[in-house]
Amino acid sequence: MSAAAPGWASHTIADGVRADGSAPAFEVLVRRVPRVTATGARPSAAVARGAVVPVAAASVAVPSGAVDDSDSQRLSESNAPQNPRNHAAKRARSLAPMGSPELRPCDRAADEPVAGAVSVAATGSAQAPAVAPQIAFGDLPSVRAMGTGRAGLVVGFDTEFTTTGGVRVIDSYQFSVPDPLDSSLMVQVAILPELGSGNRVSLLTALWEVVRAAKLWESPLVPDEVGPRGVARSAFWSDDYAERVEKLAKLRVPIVLACHYGAADLTAFRIDGRARDLDHLTRLTSAAGGLVTLLPFRMQRGDRNHWWWQSLSVSVRDTMAHAPAGKQRLADLGDACGVPKIDVPGTWISRMTEYREHHLDEFLEYGMNDADIVVEYLARVWDDGVVPPITLSGGAAAALVASGSEYLGVGSAKDFRRLFAGLKPEEVEGFEVVVEDDKLSFYAQRGREPIDGAADQFMTSCARGYHGGLNSCPAPGYYPVPTVDIDAQNAYPTAMASVLDVDWEAGAIDEVFHERWLTQDDVPTPDSPVVAFVSFTFPRTVAFPTLPIIADGTLIYPSTSEGVAGTWVCGPELWLALRLGAEVFCQIGYAGRVLKTADGEPSRVLRHGVRQLIDDRNTAKRVFGKGSIEEGTLKTGVNSVYGKTAQDVAEQHSWDARLQEYGDVGGSAITSPYHAAFTTSFVRAQLHAALNQITELGGNVYSVTTDGFITDVLAHEVEVLDLYGLADMLRDARLALTGDPSIWEPKHAQDDLVNFTTRGNVSQDLGGVCAHNGLKAPKGIVPDSAEDREYLLRAVVTRDGRVPNGYTRFPSFQELSRRDDRRDFIPSRIDRSVSLDYDLKRSPVMASMTAELVPLPDGTEHEMATFGTEPWPTVDDALRARGIAREMAKTGCLRTVAEWHEWHLRFAYGKGRRIVTPQRAVLMSLVIAHRQGVIEIPWLANRDRTVAEKLTWLGQWGLGTVSRGDWDNARRPERASQMLPLDMLAPYLDRMRAMAPGDHPTDVHRLPY
Known part of the structure; x- marks a missing residue:
């Protein structure tokens, strides 16, 4: 050598x-x-x-x-x-130039190189802990369950x-x-x-x-x-x-x-x-x-x-x-494990060959x-020489199974899933299983099925009621006043700890609500396990309605459900809506039967499991130090549990390299539509309750993002809000998890705020908010730095259209592992432009709009329209408003007061909702209503009929045709907002319901259009 x-x-x-x-x-x-x-x-x-x-x-x-x-x-x-x-x-030799680790996106950060990182051979050792810990990390109950334990x-x-x-x-x-x-x-x-x-x-x-x-x-x-x-x-x-x-x-x-x-x-x-040859990438x-x-x-x-x-x-x-x-x-x-990453000196990083x-x-x-x-x-x-779990989040799910099994008194993961999620292994023979096209992918992909029909109905309804986080921009514009970003402390763990368990084995459904108005007695507490398909009207005085409708790929919170049949919602938000005075009509809904512990108390598996993870995290913090990798691992584990309960509840697709096709992700060891839907509902209800009470007390809310919001109300004033009665339940959960009843904490504070859209705001104060809404800063700019803030601020207040914002893209896993036309790991440049306009999830209050001048560090000032918002009366209004804004964004933007006035003219005097083919709208509404479980059409519910036969039967009603894709997609949550009100469907619905399963429609049954 x-x-x-x-x-x-x-x-x-x-x-x-x-x-x-x-x-x-x-x-x-x-x-x-x-x-x-x-x-x-x-x-x-x-x-x-x-x-x-x-x-x-x-x-x-x-x-x-x-x-x-x-x-x-x-x-x-x-x-x-x-x-x-x-x-x-003998050495291999060549003259080819070599690239650098900058090609790995995970290591392309703007941070400075690790100071003092040198060759291992030069030093011989790295800094080791001065004192051995009194307990091994692997001995903590959660970590023991998270790991595989296999050599x-x-x-x-x-x-x-x-x-x-x-x-x-x-x-x-x-x-x-x-x-x-x-x-x-x-x-x-x-x-x-x-x-x-x-x-x-x-x-x-x-x-x-x-x-x-x-x-x-x-x-x-x-x-x-x-x-x-x-x-x-x-x-x-x-x-x-x-x-x-x-x-x-x-x-x-x-x-x-x-x-x-x-x-x-x-x-x-x-x-x-x-x-x-084995293709390991597959x-x-x-x-x-x-x-x-x-x-x-x-x-x-x-x-x-x-x-x-x-x-x-x-x-x-x-x-x-x-x-x-x-x-x-x-x-x-490397810093975490005592092996500092070595850096290449000088400019060699670009000349590695x-x-x-x-x-x-x-x-x-x-x-x-x-x-x-x-x-x-x-x-x-x-631990050394131990097979790691597949992922950290998967390990957290395993820890929840272990602690949950102990809590429920069962000895296997199979029995845990039966009691926790209402699932059992699929019986292939001798059992009438759910027809394939009605299965939820989260359990079908894992060879599981609901334990009975009630469990199937309840968990399917919960899956339809599962929605994402609350994200909105209630007050776009420039605000040179003190504001604070307040977060719900451990929002998702706290919400999980508030969810009651359902008694699947005794019969998941305790009561059915059908075609009647709901009252507070139907949903007496925020944790009432109620899921329902409802239509609603909120009082005009409610600044933030609480019942979401999925439309245009997002959640809209209108004052009424007028124009659509309704929406699937869960207990916490239903409870809050009724507390705020909303009139809520239930087309179909279910109250779950609460599981009781041996001492007669309501069961809360997630509270017990999350508490174990938090207890172990606190132990790790004490033994290994705050900010240690051990503490960080368990912190991530705590925050991963919710995601694992929700895995594939909203059906997700991923690339299956072995089969060379996209397929359903499938559920995790703890996937439960009920627990996932109610967890997110709790968090949205907590935020909505705070937003409404702050508004009632004369405060302002400028932005809300998943688990927090920006307001001009002080943190201690927010802490004392009773949230219409929800705060006591959340404090009880916080006490059980951490011993601390506080539910809010300040995160950022700033004396100036430019708020341009959902997840888009910036302050020039270091330590203030700086959220880009997808705008990528140029390479070399340190996130949240003064340079980063100026870049974002300048892009927002000087734009006259979409902002050019190209970026480097690395191949997807599908591109890297497909057998045909496979790509190597080579980056490509993507040219794109980004709209930074307000997203119109709420209606601008035009009378409140003012032209504010936003100062930049160079001394120049630029106009930004500043205004309040209110809920849209209907989803149709929101969709039309957003459509107009998208058209305007093709040639300009919505930044100045004049530009917003042009938008308002188009909105105020434009056309309303247009249905090109009313027969098709009726037909698809009927299919969606049936597939969403809002109504049942006996002919379509007959399990002896194939999907093809059902589609043929639907086509015989003279309303058009339904494709297999239409049928499959009709049960997707966002389709509910495309459903016409049921009274508009009644003429055909009554005839379809009355038809015997073996009969077919003739001219006598069809209505003229």
């Missing part, structure tokens, strides 16, 4: 076959170094000083006979490439690459794995293609080099039959193909391949595309910002004589899916550092 890289043992391998039959060469560098954290065994004195332990060349010698690629599911007997010759102490061989992985002229060239592959027999040592393996060659190594070849270099076959996790050359044919061979495949699969080396932002690294391997799933495997995949191949076989079982983990919120850069993870060529030693230290961080970070969080 050249003196340019001392301490490394080197040999050369060949992998893949060129068109001329030759095999590309790769240099493999191997060394053992002391681990720089306190995770592994204590190193010796020599190791602690930074000495490296070279690997003898003989220990990694290539066995006689090259290896032959074969699919993980097959033992191929195809011809293999010829045996390559080793070239010891594993965790291999950290990273790449360096060049992208020039639309082509990516891989310059190095780096792997780090703890020595299986001495955990104080890290085995580092670097695989170097010839510089600029474009050659790529296969995943199996690379991983087997790691197996041999680290002697992973000596691990207790690997069967005794496995050695450096793999498994002898005699150990497993059988004339029966299936039998020998399974035998070899058991003689595997189990590897957990861990990386950071796998989209960049896992796409760097050679994939030939031959039928017998075994991956995109989750939580990273690429992972849900189940391990096999990789197997034999040498050219088929006497020795290499067998791997590979699980993939991505630290992007294990990093606490806001701490997802690799530098953050030259850096490798002229400074190979430093180049290797830089590259290996990233792989080391991945291993040490996962060891810090989940």
Whole structure:
């Protein structure tokens, strides 16, 4: 080996076959170094000083006979490439320029480089905790449940690459794995293609080099039959193909391949595309910002004589899916685990090929550092040599199952789901299951079904009543007055802790409401488990109506439901609407039966589970320190529980790389439409109650975003609001979770506010709000800095149309893993422009509009229309207003008073709602009403009829035709706002309901139009 890289043992391998039959060469560098954290065994004195332990060349010698690629599911007997010759102490050389880690979007941040980050070899160790903690992180109940507890061989992985002229060239592959027999040592393996060659190594070849270099076959996790050359044919061979495949699969080396932002690294391997080769990208799933495997995949191949076989079982983990919120850069993870990320000095970061060529030693230290961080970070969080959960949020769901099972007194996840969510394993035979097109994807994808018809009806209604967060801009404009951004403390955990459990086994539905007005007695408390399809009218004095209608891809809160049939809503918002004096008519609704504990108290599984996570987070904060990775992990876990209860409730689609098609995501271990819908309803009700009371008391609300709002009322004044009676319940939940009854906390304060649209506001005060509403700041601008604020402010107040705002886009997982026309991880530039206009979720009060001059730091002033808003009378008004604004945005914008007056003229004197084909509107309204469970048409409810037969029957009524897509989409929540009022449907609805299931309409049944 050249003196340019001392301490490394080197040999050369060949992998893949060129068109001329030759095999590309790769240099493999191997060394053992002391681990720089306190995770592994204590190193010796020599190791602690930074000495490296070279690997003898003989220990990694290539066995006689090259290896032959074969699919993980097959033992191929195809011809293999010829045996390559080793070239010891020889470096690969080339002249190609190399790219930089800036191509990884997760590491492209505006923050300054980590100060003092240096080579591991230069220092020998990093700062370790001065005092060992009194309790292991893994011993905390939540963490024990979140983790897998399974031993594993965790291999950290990273790449360096060049992208020039639309082509990516891989310059190095780096792997780090703890020595299986001495955990104080890290085995580092670097695989170097010839510089600029474009050659790529296969995943199996690379991983087997790691197996041999680290002697992973000596691990207790690997069967005794496995050695450096793999498994002898005699150990497993059988004339029966299936039998020998399974035998070899058991003689595997189990590897957990861990990386950071796998989209960049896992796409760097050679994939030939031959039928017998495993395409590992098709075994991956995109989750939580990273690429992972849900189940391990096999990789197997034999040498050219088929006497020795290499067998791997590979699980993939991505630290992007294990990093606490806001701490997802690799530098953050390195700081957390005591392995500071190394930075490249000077301008070398843009000339990394030259850096490798002229400074190979430093180049290797830089590259290996990233792989080391991945291993040490996962060891810090989940313990050394332990298989991490697939994602941090998935681990949080597992913790909830564990604590919830204990709370409910059951011993299995299956029994927990039965009591918590009303689900059981699907019975394929001997049971009348729900017809396929009526199943909810969250349970159908997991082979589950409701325990009975009542459970099915109740959870389906809750899924329809599930809506997103409350986001609005009630007061666009410029306000040079003191304001404060107030957040609901732990809004979603608090809401979860307020939700009662339903007694699914005793019959989920306790009472049915049908075609009658609702009263406060029907929804006596905010936690009443009521879900209903309602129409409504709020008093004109109510500034913020509480019942949402999905329209135009968002939530609109009109004063009345006039013009639409109604909307699905849940108990907390229904309760608040009735408290505010709304008249609410229920077409169909259900009151759930409350589950009781052994002592007769209402059951709250989520309160118990979230409290356990919070208790463990507090312990972690005390033992490991505030802001520690342990505390951050549990904080993220707490906040992840809600998302897992809501997973696929609003049906989501993701790319299935193995099937090469988009499919339903499927539910999590704790998905429950009831708990998810009521949690979000609680949060929206809390915010709406505060907004209305603040307005009643003469205060102003300028913006509301998911779990907080900006107001001119002081935080302590907000804290004492009773929220019409809701505050007591929320304080009780806060006490149960944290011991602190306060429910609000100030977040930002500012003396000036430019409020331009939902999720769009900025103050020039450092520490004030700065929300871009999707406008991306130029590279190099530090978020929330004075420069960032000026950039956003200038864009808002000087615009005369859409704001040009191009950005760099990286390929999607679908583009990276599709078999046809697959893309490499190469960025592309997207040209776009962004509208910063007010989104008109509420109606502008034109009489209140004034022209305010907004000052910029350069002394110039620019006009911005400033005005109050009120709820739209109807959804149709909102849709028409938003449509006019969209048309105006094509050639201008809505910034000045004059521009808003032009909009108002078009709105005031424009046309109303136009139905081009009234028959089609009636037909689709009938289909939507039936599919949404608002009405039932017996012919369509008949499970003996196929969907095709139902569509044919609908087409016989003379109203038009319904496609399969129309039928499937009719149950989507947003379709409810397209449903005509039921009294307009009555003539046809009555005739359809009266028709026997076997009959078909004739001219006698059809109405003339």
